[in-house]
Amino acid sequence: MCSDTPRRTAIIGAGIAGLACARVLDAADLPFTLFEKARGAGGRMSSRRLPDAVLDLGAQFFSVRDATFRRAVAGWRKAGCIAPWPASLWSAETASWQRHEDDLERLCGTPSMSAVTRHLAxxxxxxxxxxxxxxxxxxGHWQLVDERGEHHGPFDRxxxxxxxxxxxxxxxxxxxxxxxACETxxxxxxxxAWALFDAPLPALPGVDDDWQAVRVNDPRLRFVVRNQLKPGRADQGESLSLLANLSWSEARLEDSEETVVEVLLDAFQQALPAGTRLPEPSALGAHRWRYAQPDVFASGEAINLDYxxxxxxxxxxxxxxxxxxxEDAWLSGHHLGEALVADAT
Ligand SMILES: Cc1cc2nc3c(=O)[nH]c(=O)nc-3n(C[C@H](O)[C@H](O)[C@H](O)COP(=O)(O)OP(=O)(O)OC[C@H]3O[C@@H](n4cnc5c(N)ncnc54)[C@H](O)[C@@H]3O)c2cc1C
Structure with a gap:
């Protein structure tokens, strides 16, 4: 489609998909407005800042498989907002810990996961x-109405x-x-959940002292991360993020934060090798992601439509x-941005 006036686009959401889309429109000099309900960009890549620690409670790292994404990631690396992580990844099954090794490239934001979306914004x-x-x-004439009743627009798209x-x-x-389509x-x-400790965690027999993350085979708990061992956070004390299994989260969605953190810490205690005990936490909390991760196989096959x-x-x-x-979220936003630019030119 050809037009003398560039088409105005509203983008709802400044997570990585919205920012990837915005970046493509920006590079093509197409006008857009980016709306975000939270205080800043990030979405499920945002980090929680406490007085004594920065915690990643959403995405913990990201992997790189696609060539286009790899090129973007190389730019983020140059900008200094990401670094390889984890170097010491483990799997725990019935309290027995094994080093997890594969060839996948994994990175995380530095000094916090939200550094990536901050950079993109x-x-x-x-x-x-x-x-x-x-x-x-x-x-061609969309108005967006916010929670205060204010109208924004008009927007073409x-x-x-x-x-x-x-x-x-x-x-x-x-x-x-x-x-x-949304219903599918x-x-x-x-x-x-998260837990801070004044004392260091105990040494685990046969495991690196500076282990960084562990996949846990437990019906309640799936992944535990030591935030202070992520790049750029050496100044904070022992600070765990504990991610629950999705099925368990579904079943316990309306539980209180206190109950959830207690169950997940208990599951982690049980995943530790026999004879090792967690110190007493100095602070605890939990965040409920109501819409955390898509079940791409819900309809029997991977979705993979991009947008x-x-x-x-x-x-x-x-x-x-x-x-x-x-990676999927970024590619989805990036490819949609390219399609919108193609329309305009
Ligand atoms: C606990 C957890 C662990 C994860 N671990 C990993 C991992 O280790 N590796 C990995 O690759 N991925 C992981 N993911 C998935 C990854 O975080 C997401 O796939 C990705 O961040 C999604 O990005 P998005 O832009 O599509 O959505 P979002 O990040 O959800 O962005 C959508 C944005 O829209 C905003 N918004 C929503 N509604 C409105 C509205 N009405 N008006 C204005 N703004 C609105 C939201 O506030 C949000 O900022 C994890 C996710 C969670 C929750």
Whole structure:
């Protein structure tokens, strides 16, 4: 399509998918406005800052498989916002720990996971603390209405990066096929607990003293990370993130934070080699991700569509349309951005 005036795009969500899309539009000099309900960019790659520690409670690392993503990651590496991690990854099964080795390249943000999205947001204006509650209008004339009742627009196109159940609420009054598509993407919940300790963890027989992360084979707990052993955080004390299994999280979604952290710490204690005990934590907490990771195999096959869009000017992107990883979310947003630029030129 050719047009003298560049088409205005609204992007809802400044997680990695929204930022990847925004970066492509920005590079093509196409006008856009980025809305984010939280205080800043990051989404499920954001980190929690406590007085004594920075904790990653969403994505813990990301892997690199795709060549286009690899090129982007090389740029982030040059910018100094990521580093390889973990160097010491373990698997624990019935209290027996084995070193986990494979050839996958894994990286994390430094000094916190949110450094990646902060880097991507550099130079872009994010309209933060603005939850878009509904859309009004039709193709070519979209207005976005936020939780204060303020209208934003008009926009020719609207990109929605919110997890599928939240995207569904926005598109369903306007676009039945997109709403139906949202219903096929199941986003599963995940509890993420954290615990700080004044004393160091005990030495574990046969395990590196500076082990960084462990996959736990337990119905409750799946992954434990030592935040202070991530790059750029040497100044903080022992600080664990404990990620629950998705099925367990589903079943215990309405439990209290206190109960969840108690169960997950207990599961971790049981995963430690016999005779080792966790010290008393000095602070504890938990975060509930209601829409944590898409079940891409829910419909029997991987989704891998990248994104969805329709003639109404509405488009959906994010991990739900491609796969359950940071890489998928970035690729989804990046490829949608390329499609929007192709339209405009
Ligand atoms: C506990 C956990 C552990 C994970 N571990 C890993 C891992 O180790 N490796 C890995 O590769 N991936 C991991 N992931 C997955 C990874 O974090 C996600 O795939 C990726 O971050 C999704 O990015 P996104 O941009 O698609 O969505 P999001 O990050 O969810 O971004 C969507 C954004 O939209 C905003 N938003 C939503 N609705 C509105 C609205 N109405 N108005 C305005 N803004 C709105 C949200 O606040 C959010 O910022 C993990 C996820 C979780 C939760």
């Amino acid at each position: 550099e130079g872009l204006t994010v309209t933060a603390e603005t939850r878009i509650e509904r859309l009004e209008g039709s193709a 609207v990109v929605i990066t919110a997890p599928s159940p939240q995207a569904h609420a926005l598109v369903s009054p306007h676009d039945a096929p997109l709403a139906e 993407v199941i986003q599963r919940p995940c509890w993420a 969805r869009r329709s003639a109404s000017g509405l488009a959906l992107c994010g991990d739900g349309w491609r796969g359950p990883r940071v």
